[in-house]
Amino acid sequence: MGVCVSKPSQRNPYAGKQTEEEDHENRYEDSSSSQIPKSPHSPITNNYHREDDVTTGKKSPLFPFYSPSPAHFLKNSPASTPGGSKSASSTPRRFFRRPLPPPSPAKHIKAVLARRQGRKAAKAIPEEGEEEESRDLDKRFGFSKEFTSRLEVGEEIGRGHFGFTCSARFKKGERKGQQVAVKVIPKAKMTTAIAVEDVRREVKILRALAGHNNLAQFYDAFEDQDNVYIVMELCEGGELLDRILSRGGKYSEDDAKAVITQILNVVAFCHLQGVVHRDLKPENFLYVSKDENAELKAIDFGLSDFVKPDERLNDIVGSAYYVAPEVLHRSYSTEADVWSIGVIAYILLCGSRPFWARTESGIFRAVLKADPSFDEPPWPSLSSEAKDFVKRMLNKDPRKRISAAQALSHPWIRNFNNVKVPLDILIFKLMKAYMRSSSLRKASLRALSKTLTADELYYLREQFALLEPSKNGSITLENIKMALMKHATDAMKESHISDFIASLNPLQYRRMGFEEFCAAALSVHQLEALDRWEQHARCAYEIFDKDGNRAIVIEELASELGLGPSIPLHVVLVDWIRHTDGKLSFLGFVKLLHGVSGRTLSKVQ
Numbered sequence: 001m002g003v004c005v006s007k008p009s010q011r012n013p014y015a016g017k018q019t020e021e022e023d024h025e026n027r028y029e030d031s032s033s034s035q036i037p038k039s040p041h042s043p044i045t046n047n048y049h050r051e052d053d054v055t056t057g058k059k060s061p062l063f064p065f066y067s068p069s070p071a072h073f074l075k076n077s078p079a080s081t082p083g084g085s086k087s088a089s090s091t092p093r094r095f096f097r098r099p100l101p102p103p104s105p106a107k108h109i110k111a112v113l114a115r116r117q118g119r120k121a122a123k124a125i126p127e128e129g130e131e132e133e134s135r136d137l138d139k140r141f142g143f144s145k146e147f148t149s150r151l152e153v154g155e156e157i158g159r160g161h162f163g164f165t166c167s168a169r170f171k172k173g174e175r176k177g178q179q180v181a182v183k184v185i186p187k188a189k190m191t192t193a194i195a196v197e198d199v200r201r202e203v204k205i206l207r208a209l210a211g212h213n214n215l216a217q218f219y220d221a222f223e224d225q226d227n228v229y230i231v232m233e234l235c236e237g238g239e240l241l242d243r244i245l246s247r248g249g250k251y252s253e254d255d256a257k258a259v260i261t262q263i264l265n266v267v268a269f270c271h272l273q274g275v276v277h278r279d280l281k282p283e284n285f286l287y288v289s290k291d292e293n294a295e296l297k298a299i300d301f302g303l304s305d306f307v308k309p310d311e312r313l314n315d316i317v318g319s320a321y322y323v324a325p326e327v328l329h330r331s332y333s334t335e336a337d338v339w340s341i342g343v344i345a346y347i348l349l350c351g352s353r354p355f356w357a358r359t360e361s362g363i364f365r366a367v368l369k370a371d372p373s374f375d376e377p378p379w380p381s382l383s384s385e386a387k388d389f390v391k392r393m394l395n396k397d398p399r400k401r402i403s404a405a406q407a408l409s410h411p412w413i414r415n416f417n418n419v420k421v422p423l424d425i426l427i428f429k430l431m432k433a434y435m436r437s438s439s440l441r442k443a444s445l446r447a448l449s450k451t452l453t454a455d456e457l458y459y460l461r462e463q464f465a466l467l468e469p470s471k472n473g474s475i476t477l478e479n480i481k482m483a484l485m486k487h488a489t490d491a492m493k494e495s496h497i498s499d500f501i502a503s504l505n506p507l508q509y510r511r512m513g514f515e516e517f518c519a520a521a522l523s524v525h526q527l528e529a530l531d532r533w534e535q536h537a538r539c540a541y542e543i544f545d546k547d548g549n550r551a552i553v554i555e556e557l558a559s560e561l562g563l564g565p566s567i568p569l570h571v572v573l574v575d576w577i578r579h580t581d582g583k584l585s586f587l588g589f590v591k592l593l594h595g596v597s598g599r600t601l602s603k604v605q
C-alpha cells in the first residue's frame, strides 16, 4: 500500500500582520491555497497537507484550539453588534487581501473533528479514562467478514480524515475481475460513539441510495478486527478540486454548467430521498475517468444524515468554506447543501471563494454577515443569469434560497444539455401548509399565483407534469404517491417520506387543477427575495381585493393566526384591516400570505 506523505504546513503568503488569534488559526489555511499546483496531473491528494495524517500518526496543531460553537465568535464580532449593518451589506475588506487566493482543500469544521474523534483529538494529552471509553465502544457492524477472501487490494489512491482509499479487484463472485475502490476506515480511529454511528450511517446511506448516475455506486461493506471496508465504484479521474486547480480556477459558463448540473442532479435526488449530504465540496466529487467529459460522481457520505421533511437538524457539520449560515445557527435541513453548491458555483465561475478568511472564526463571520462580491472581474463580464443563479443559491435565509430542483429549472441552466427537472420534495412541504390554511389564506395565495411570471411558472409546470401522468389537467393524492414510488429508494423509509405524504390526506377525495396547484406550491418566502416582490404583492392584492376580499371576521383571522382568547384581537390586528370598509389591508394581505403564526406575530408587535 502506498504511503501518503504530507507537506509541512507553510505560513500563508496572503497573510499580513496577524492578531494572536489569527496566528493560532492561520494553520487553517494550508499551503496549497496560495498557489496552484504546477502539474495538473499531480497525484490525488498527495500534494496537500491533511492535518491528521493516519500514516505518520501526526496530530494537527488545530486541535488544541477547538471551539465547540461559533457563538463566541459572534459575540465578539463587530458585525454582530447592534448597528453593525455596515458590515452586513458587503464583504468587509479586512476579510480579504486581494487578490483572493484560489481554492484549496477544505478542512472540516473543528467542532466536527473534535466531536467525532473525541476530546483526545482536541487536546494534546488524553485524559485518564478516555482509552477505556474508546475500548468499551461496540464496534461490531454486522458486515461480512470475508473481505480478504473476496477482494485483492491494490494501491492507495486517496486519503481523508476518517479513512484512506485503495484500488482493489474482486477475486470471485459475479463481479470477479472488476476493479473497485475500497474506503478503509480504521476502527482505532472510531474513538467516540458518534464516530461509530457515523460509519454505520455512511454505509446505510450508501446502501440505500442505489442507482443514481452521479453517485459512486456502492457494492458492499466488510469488516474485520481492525477496519471497516466500503467497496464502491472506482473513479479514476480524480477530484473535481484537482481539475479546478489545474485550470487556474476559472471555468467558462458552459463548462461550469456541465459541472453544476451533475452536482444538482445527484443532490436533488438525495433530497427527495430525505438525505442531506452536509459535506459538499469539490474534493467530494470525483470524475469516473481522466476523460475531459467524464461523468462526475458524488462520494463521501461520512457526514450525511437522514432528515424528515418537517425536521431541522442541529449539529454543526461540514467544511468551513462551504458551510451554510443556518448550520452555524444550528437549525437546518436540505437547503444547507444548496448553499454549498452555490459556493462551488461561485468558485467555478470566478476562481475565488466567496467567503474567505485566514481563520475558521473569520470564515464563519463572513458566511454569517458578508455578501460575496459580484462586482470584481470576471463577474461584470458574466451573464446576468449566471449571477442570479449563484445569488439565489447563496441567499442567507434558507426559506428564500432555491432548492436543488428549482436550480435545475433556473433560466441559466434549464436549456443546457437536456437538463431534466426532478421531482422536488419542497412542493409537498408547501402543499401541506396550503392544505392546512383557512379559505382566506388560500384565496390570497391564489391571487399571488396569478402574478407569477413565465420563469416562475416553468418550474411549477415541470413539477405538475411529473405528478400528472394521465395529462388530464388535474392531480390526485394517488398521483403524488405513484410519482414518489417511481423514484423511491430504501432511504425514503428512514426519512419517513410516506408518513409526511399522509398529511396531504385532505386531497384524498378531490382533484387539484394546475391553477390551484400553483397557489399551493408557490413559496411566498422565495418570491419575497426577488427584486420585483413589491410589484408582485401589489398586483396580487389588487386581484385579491376584486375577487376574494371581504369584510374580515376577526375571529376567523385570529384562528388562522393561532391567536388565543387572551390576546386583545382588535389591538393586535389593527394594521391588518382597512378602516374604510373593514376588509383586509395590503399589510394584512402580505402577512396573511406568509401565514404568520401567533407566536411570530406577538414577537413582531
Ligand SMILES: Nc1ncnc2c1ncn2[C@@H]1O[C@H](COP(=O)(O)OP(=O)(O)OP(=O)(O)O)[C@@H](O)[C@H]1O
Pocket (backbone or CB within 6 Å): 044, 045, 157, 158, 159, 160, 161, 162, 163, 164, 165, 181, 183, 216, 232, 233, 234, 235, 236, 239, 283, 284, 286, 299, 300, 301, 302
Ligand atoms: N470511489 C472512489 N474512487 C476513487 N477514489 C476515491 C473513491 N472514494 C474515495 N476516493 C479517494 O479517497 C479520498 C478519501 O475518501 P473520503 O473523502 O470518502 O474519505 P474521508 O476520510 O471521509 O475524507 P474527509 O476527510 O474528506 O472526510 C477521496 O478524497 C478520494 O481521493
Ligand SMILES: [Ca+2]
Pocket (backbone or CB within 6 Å): 160, 283, 284, 300
Ligand atoms: Ca472527503
Ligand SMILES: [Ca+2]
Pocket (backbone or CB within 6 Å): 160, 162, 279, 300, 301, 302, 303
Ligand atoms: Ca468524510
